[in-house]
Amino acid sequence: MKMAEEKKQNIPGANSSGIKNLRFTSWIKQNFFSNVLNSTLTVLAVCLLYSALIPFLDWAFFNADFTGATGKECTASGACWAWLDQRINQFLYGFYPSEEYWRVNLTIILLVPALGYVLFDGLPFNKIGKWFSLFYPFLAAFLLLGGFGLEGVTTDKFGGFMLNLVAGLSGIFLSLPLGILLALGRRSKLPLVRWMSIGFIEVFRGVPLITLLFVAVIILQLFLPPEVTIDKLFRVMIMITLFASAYMAEVVRGGLQAIPQGQYEAAEAMGLKYWQSIRLIILPQALKVSIPGIVNTFIGLFKDTTLVIIIGLFDILGQARLLQSNPDWIGRVAYETFFLVALLFFVICFSMSRYSIRLEKRLNTDQ
Amino acid sequence: MINLRKFEPKRFITNERSRGYAIQLILLCSFLGLFLFFVINTINNLENVGLASGYGFLADTASFDINQRIIEYSSTSTYGRAIIVGGMNTILVAVLGILAATILGFVCGVLRLSDNFLIKTIVGTYVEFTRNVPVLLQIIFWWVVLLALPKVRDSISLGETVFLNNRGVNMPSPIMEEGSGYVFLALIIAVLISYLFSRWNNKEFEKTGKRRPAYSLIIGLIVIFPATTYFLLGSPIGLEIPQRGRFNLDGGINITPELFALWIALATYTAAFISEIVRAGILSVSKGQVEAAKALGLPKNLIMRKIIFPQALRVIIPPLTSQYLNLTKNSSLAVAIGYQDLVSVGDTVLNQSGHALEVVSIFMVFYLSLSLITSLFMNWYNAKIKLVER
Numbered sequence: 001m002k003m004a005e006e007k008k009q010n011i012p013g014a015n016s017s018g019i020k021n022l023r024f025t026s027w028i029k030q031n032f033f034s035n036v037l038n039s040t041l042t043v044l045a046v047c048l049l050y051s052a053l054i055p056f057l058d059w060a061f062f063n064a065d066f067t068g069a070t071g072k073e074c075t076a077s078g079a080c081w082a083w084l085d086q087r088i089n090q091f092l093y094g095f096y097p098s099e100e101y102w103r104v105n106l107t108i109i110l111l112v113p114a115l116g117y118v119l120f121d122g123l124p125f126n127k128i129g130k131w132f133s134l135f136y137p138f139l140a141a142f143l144l145l146g147g148f149g150l151e152g153v154t155t156d157k158f159g160g161f162m163l164n165l166v167a168g169l170s171g172i173f174l175s176l177p178l179g180i181l182l183a184l185g186r187r188s189k190l191p192l193v194r195w196m197s198i199g200f201i202e203v204f205r206g207v208p209l210i211t212l213l214f215v216a217v218i219i220l221q222l223f224l225p226p227e228v229t230i231d232k233l234f235r236v237m238i239m240i241t242l243f244a245s246a247y248m249a250e251v252v253r254g255g256l257q258a259i260p261q262g263q264y265e266a267a268e269a270m271g272l273k274y275w276q277s278i279r280l281i282i283l284p285q286a287l288k289v290s291i292p293g294i295v296n297t298f299i300g301l302f303k304d305t306t307l308v309i310i311i312g313l314f315d316i317l318g319q320a321r322l323l324q325s326n327p328d329w330i331g332r333v334a335y336e337t338f339f340l341v342a343l344l345f346f347v348i349c350f351s352m353s354r355y356s357i358r359l360e361k362r363l364n365t366d367q
Numbered sequence: 368m369i370n371l372r373k374f375e376p377k378r379f380i381t382n383e384r385s386r387g388y389a390i391q392l393i394l395l396c397s398f399l400g401l402f403l404f405f406v407i408n409t410i411n412n413l414e415n416v417g418l419a420s421g422y423g424f425l426a427d428t429a430s431f432d433i434n435q436r437i438i439e440y441s442s443t444s445t446y447g448r449a450i451i452v453g454g455m456n457t458i459l460v461a462v463l464g465i466l467a468a469t470i471l472g473f474v475c476g477v478l479r480l481s482d483n484f485l486i487k488t489i490v491g492t493y494v495e496f497t498r499n500v501p502v503l504l505q506i507i508f509w510w511v512v513l514l515a516l517p518k519v520r521d522s523i524s525l526g527e528t529v530f531l532n533n534r535g536v537n538m539p540s541p542i543m544e545e546g547s548g549y550v551f552l553a554l555i556i557a558v559l560i561s562y563l564f565s566r567w568n569n570k571e572f573e574k575t576g577k578r579r580p581a582y583s584l585i586i587g588l589i590v591i592f593p594a595t596t597y598f599l600l601g602s603p604i605g606l607e608i609p610q611r612g613r614f615n616l617d618g619g620i621n622i623t624p625e626l627f628a629l630w631i632a633l634a635t636y637t638a639a640f641i642s643e644i645v646r647a648g649i650l651s652v653s654k655g656q657v658e659a660a661k662a663l664g665l666p667k668n669l670i671m672r673k674i675i676f677p678q679a680l681r682v683i684i685p686p687l688t689s690q691y692l693n694l695t696k697n698s699s700l701a702v703a704i705g706y707q708d709l710v711s712v713g714d715t716v717l718n719q720s721g722h723a724l725e726v727v728s729i730f731m732v733f734y735l736s737l738s739l740i741t742s743l744f745m746n747w748y749n750a751k752i753k754l755v756e757r
Contacts, residue, residue, distance in 0.1 A: 031484045038483055045485040192391040196398065203731070206738035208696040210710060211730040218723045222412050223405040303501040310503075310703050317504055324511075334515075338508050342500045349499035 060339075071332030080332050083323060084340075091319045091340070094159015100151065103143045104162050110136065111169070137173065155233040161316040161344060167237050168302040174241045175301065176294065179248025184278065186253055197249070204246035209304055212239045217311045236308055244301040251297055255290030256282065288363050295356035299349045306345075316341050409724070416721075424720045425450070431715055433707045435623055446716050450726075453712030454733060460629050460708065461695040467634035468694060469687075472641025479646050490642070497639040503700050505636055510628035510704045519615060528608050530616055535627055537609040540620040546603040553596040554589070561585040625706035629698065637694045641687060648683035649675060681752050685745060692741050696734060709733055 032042040063078030067085075074080030093101055114136035117129035144166065146152040158166060185197030204212070216239040217232065224230070259282055267277030287294070309318040320337035323329055413420055425447035432442050433452050437459060440452045478490045497505070514533050517523060522532040530537040565581055572578050597604065609619035652675050660674045701708040710730060717726040 031482060034482065038481070041478075041481070041483055041486050045483070045489055048489065049485075190387050190391050192394055196394065202738075203735065206735040207731050208699040208710070208734060210699045210702065211727060211734070214710075214714075214717075214723075214727055214730075218717070219727055222409050222724065225408055226412065226415065299499070303499075306501040306503045307700070310700070317501070317507070321507070334511050338504065338511075341504055342496075342508075345501055345504070346496060346499045350495060353499070 070328040071330065072328075074332055079336050079339075081336060083329055083333050083336070087319075087323055090160060090323075091316055092161045094163055094314060094319065095157045096153060096159070096162065097151075097157065100146075100153060103146075103150070103153075107140045107143045108165070110139065137170070155231050158233060159314040160319050163233075163308065163313060163315040164302070164305045167233075167240055167305040167308065167315075170237055171241045171244050171301050171305075172298050175244035175248050175297070178241070178245035179297075180252050180283070182245060182249035183252035183256060186249065187256060201246045201249050204243055205250065209240070209243050209307055210310055212243055213307060213311050215239065233313065236311065236313065240301065240304065243304075244297060247297045247300070248294065251290045251293035252286065254293060255286035255288075258289045259285050291360055291363065292356055295352055295359075299352050302349060302352075303345060316344065418721055420722075420724065422725055424722050424725070427720065429716070429719075431719070433712065435626060435707050446720065449712050449716060450709065450729060453707055453709040456626075456706070456712075457695070457698055457701075457708040457710075457733075460626060460633070460698050460701070460706070461691075463630050464633040464637065464694050464698065465691050467630065468637035468641055468690075471634060471638035473645050475638060475642035476645025476649065479642060480649060494639045494642050497636050498643075502632060502636045502697055503703060506629055506632040506700055506704060509632045510624060513624040513628050516624075522611070522616065527611075530609055530611075532616075533624065534621065535624045536622040537616045537619045538622065539606040539608045540618070542605040542607050544603040544605065546600040549600060550593050550597050550604060553593040557589045557592040561588055623706070625701070625704050628704060629701050629706050633694050633697055636697070637690055640690050640693075644683055644686045644690065645679075648679035648681075651682045652678045684748055684752075688741055688745055688748075692738055695737060699734075 033039045059078040061078075063076050064081055065074040065076040065078070066081045068074050068080070068082035069086075071080060071083075074082055089098065089101070093104055096104060113129065114133045116123060117126070117133045123129060142148065142150070144153065144158075145155070182197050182201055185193050186201065188194050188197070213236060216235040220230070220235055263281055263285070264277065267281040270277075272280065306315055306317045308315050309321065314322060320341050323337055324334050426445050428442075429444055429446050429449040430442050431449070433440055433449060433456075435456055436452050437455045438452060440448060475490050475494060478486050479494065481487055513535070516531055516533045519532045519534055522530040522537070524530050528539055561584075565585065568579055568581050607618045609616040656674055656678065657670060660670045665674070698708055699710040702711040702714055705711065713726045713730055717723050720726075
């Protein structure tokens with residue numbers, strides 16, 4: 001490196017703008033105009049950018065209306081963002097009582113340390129932190145539902161983005177252990193365990209989530225005695241979790257298959273029992289291999305939480321649809337609300353996928 | 368082994384085989400118990416409501432309309448027929464979606480590997496954005512967009528043959544007159560001959576190293592032979608072009624906004640996933656292969672066609688089929704915009720007849736058999752691929 005730099009300095013005029021210019025033009029040429037096809041594509045791309053990006057910016061910002069009480073007061077040619085001011089709370093919290101918003105906020109804030117202690121080792125107060133993580137789901141349920149001194153909130157008040165987060169996060173937390181169990185079951189030596197795992201996985205993977213949600217809403221009640229009723233949101237969460245765990249099982253199975261047989265045999269030779277060898281030898285390696293798939297399943301599960309609008313729950317997409325049919329706003333806020341919902345999902349899912357790529361690189365200790 | 372005469376509980380637990388049997392026995396009992404519990408409850412509940420179970424209701428009159436249909440159906444048809452119409456609508460949108468998603472996905476996958484920075488970024492943005500936004504949102508979005516198109520009277524037209532309006536797309540439809548079958552027969556014969564010819568040609572090429580100009584001959588055969596049959600028989604296939612009437616467009620095929628929205632959304636969403644699969648497949652071909660091909664002096668398009676693609680396909684096909692299956696399953700979201708697919712029709716049947724268990728079981732059997740067929744195909748394909756490997 002150093003020699004190359006010295007050499008460069010010795011060439012007269014190496015740092016002058018002439019060479020830089022040349023490099024720039026050659027970069028342009030290589031990138032954009034290396035042959036006829038490439039040049040055509042470049043011209044097309046520039047046209048596309050020009051005809052899409054500028055109208056979009058005009059719509060979203062320059063020609064947009066930001067104030068007004070109803071859709072009729074949005075007179076500009078661009079977007080109407082006036083609803084944001086009045087309705088954003090409904091988009092985020094649904095019909096949750098507004099004086100109790102702090103409970104939702106606190107639950108989300110506490111999620112950060114709870115997740116942190118699961119994902120990272122060696123944080124301060126590690127031992128207490130791990131216990132806190134284990135205890136967190138109960139704490140979250142207590143905060144959101146109330147009881148024991150807090151004002152009770154029924155689940156039909158849950159809605160907006162909070163509903164997506166509750167359904168998505170509980171699904172994420174529960175589907176991973178369940179998926180691991182199913183994957184181990186599918187590779188079990190016991191035929192009954194194996195066949196039951198295969199049956200479960202294939203049935204739940206083979207049908208669309210929406211039919212499972214129908215089962216949760218319409219049929220599950222048939223299976224139970226009339227006096228037993230399970231909360232609707234809870235039934236939906238169970239189904240989403242079971243659905244995701246079937247996918248998770250296949251991802252984890254891929255990871256298990258990647259572990260060479262010698263690892264199992266070595267663990268056995270060391271005198272480890274089945275669960276010990278799984279916990280100490282097999283799973284740490286298998287999960288590492290399957291991280292991209294696991295995160296992809298998480299992303300899919302989180303996106304799938306929007307399906308609850310079909311069975312009559314009002315998540316953030318449901319709130320958008322509600323506002324779109326509101327007489328005050330009808331015909332004026334369709335694209336704006338879609339844009340907000342899409343942006344929220346995009347930001348969360350995209351950062352999850354980036355994180356998984358980074359994690360994959362960091363954990364890749366082979367090289 | 369277990370000593371039956373002197374039963375030792377501790378030994379029974381530590382022995383791997385006996386423990387295995389015990390675990391399975393417990394599992395079987397609890398599974399059967401739960402199953403029986405459900406069955407008894409279901410029978411009781413159905414008795415309380417006064418509903419007879421069974422599939423007999425499928426023969427009852429449906430008395431609702433389905434405006435999107437491939438086979439004959441009217442509101443006097445039976446529930447069973449309504450469900451078949453719905454199933455066919457699911458297959459229709461799945462086939463259309465798979466075709467479009469494959470083409471778009473392969474193009475995007477190749478473009479994402481291009482050297483052109485601008486193209487790479489644009490395609491990358493499209494892929495990342497569609498992949499990370501719920502497909503249900505995209506389906507509803509496209510539906511709202513299509514419903515916001517001008518009214519039928521002010522349809523946007525492409526050369527007065529294809530019309531876009533808030534009732535969907537009106538396109539010319541083919542009219543089959545007498546003798547049209549022969550044209551198709553001619554086309555089939557032409558394709559068959561071209562296939563045999565190119566096989567023979569490839570064999571000759573491998574033997575002698577000389578390549579005949581096959582393409583012009585094949586294209587000529589496929590175009591000219593059916594075309595001459597067509598004109599000799601006096602143009603038996605016509606086009607019915609939609610005409611602007613007073614309030615309506617007369618003639619042609621109408622694609623409803625629901626079908627069109629579902630099609631666009633499913634195709635663009637799945638194409639984003641397919642493009643990633645294609646990209647990974649192409650990248651999986653080792654660099655040495657390309658370099659070796661270059662060293663042999665193969666031109667660029669032949670390297671892509673003969674070296675990279677056959678090897679990449681091996682990596683691409685398995686995840687591709689699971690994407691096809693996903694697209695088919697995602698088409699059930701049609702129920703949100705009122706496209707009458709299997710789930711949507713089934714939902715109506717369910718609400719009218721009250722036979723929830725039976726209808727949902729039809730859903731499950733339909734989708735499970737689709738995924739079974741797909742996995743059978745996958746096994747067959749994997750076995751075929753393995754033979755090629757050395």
